[in-house]
Amino acid sequence: MAKTLTIIGLQTIPIVKEGDDIPALIIEACKRESVSIEDGDIIVVTQKIVSKAEGRVYDLENIVPSKKALELGEATQRDPRLIELVLSDTVEVVKATPEGLIVRNIQGNICLNAGADRSNVPGETIYSLLPVNPDESSKIIRKGLQKIINKRIAVIITDTYSRPFRRGQVDLAIGFSGIFPFRDYRHTGDLYGKELRVKNTTIIDEIASVTELVIGQSTEAIPVSIVKNLTWVDGDVGMSEILLSQDEDLFKGAL
């Protein structure tokens, strides 16, 4: 009688390198681990393996910082070559202090270092950037999987975010394909039939957060998980539905 949601973390995806076929790696891991992908499943993929497969990995040794990168390196007390890499994916520098470099990146997210990150890539000077277009990457993975298994599935790519007001990070969606990102309660009734005026849940972010619990961040090496038994509706929109401009942001001026 109880309603049960299951999240399965795949544990045998090999270390991914440039050019790897992620859908094929997922299907092979599912076979090895006796996991079957079924209609309604949501496949959640961490950004890092997508970035690696797409060749978005850079060695600071090959980067010459610009004047702006040198200045921001000073302001943030960070390696100006890293700053140069961050700027290559940056639309707008929001805040630069020794505590961190916050930017709006080319993908539209307000985040630290535009998403540049050296965890789980080999070498002290090697950093990955986010996929250039995570919605498109999600679509390619979804279509690739569907070519092999022909099921109704959705794909979400996730990354780890620091956020205002609260300590520590959570995983959020950076791209998605096939799923409508919200569960919109705004025209439905509550237990007593009253209309819910505000409730509009960003389920893709909630899915991203829960899968991080399975995926982990360090040596767990579980870069893909599968969410089963969740009800969702098809959608053909992308991250532009999620990301607010400063003028739309209710919290503008609140921080």
Place this chain on the structure above:
Amino acid sequence: MAKTLTIIGLQTIPIVKEGDDIPALIIEACKRESVSIEDGDIIVVTQKIVSKAEGRVYDLENIVPSKKALELGEATQRDPRLIELVLSDTVEVVKATPEGLIVRNIQGNICLNAGADRSNVPGETIYSLLPVNPDESSKIIRKGLQKIINKRIAVIITDTYSRPFRRGQVDLAIGFSGIFPFRDYRHTGDLYGKELRVKNTTIIDEIASVTELVIGQSTEAIPVSIVKNLTWVDGDVGMSEILLSQDEDLFKGAL
């Protein structure tokens, strides 16, 4: 071989009223639904039933707005009696516009309307406030459950939050007991043995988000869910570990 997380939503918890014994209601629902609570389970409870059990439900008809509430009612174009109710749980008004009233509430959260909410309470003028001390409420529920079942469990109380930068809401923790709230990777190595300098995942928020997927917001009436197969460590801290002061907030000035 795959690592599996299971989230079970209890579907037979009755409508909760003031004075109800939530641990007893959970245990009875588990019996009816053949769900057993085991060592390591995390019990996630939506704020609304805790507020109702604690009598934190108010009728605007009984409220006389103060001068400040009348002014803020004008500024926000909201019922000044609601504003008066919000002010009773408010430490600091952060922003007041027709788009919303953002405050720091007595529980320390920056949020809309201090958490006052009229969904899933009966009557057009009836609103609930958050539990006065959600950590303490979590502890009472945990101890109450443990008196009956004597297992190693944690309790998290959740609420729905609008957040900066992104459209729509997600559920986050507002109180917890028995669990250390972070999975701290800051002194561990990644796949390549490099130290992770920043990663400190707020797992209680990630857990809160997932259970919303099961719990839902409107007529689903699943106010409690149970997370199984997650590894976590015991902790004796509370929400003060999560909530940042403005001076600690990396995003200060970024919005």
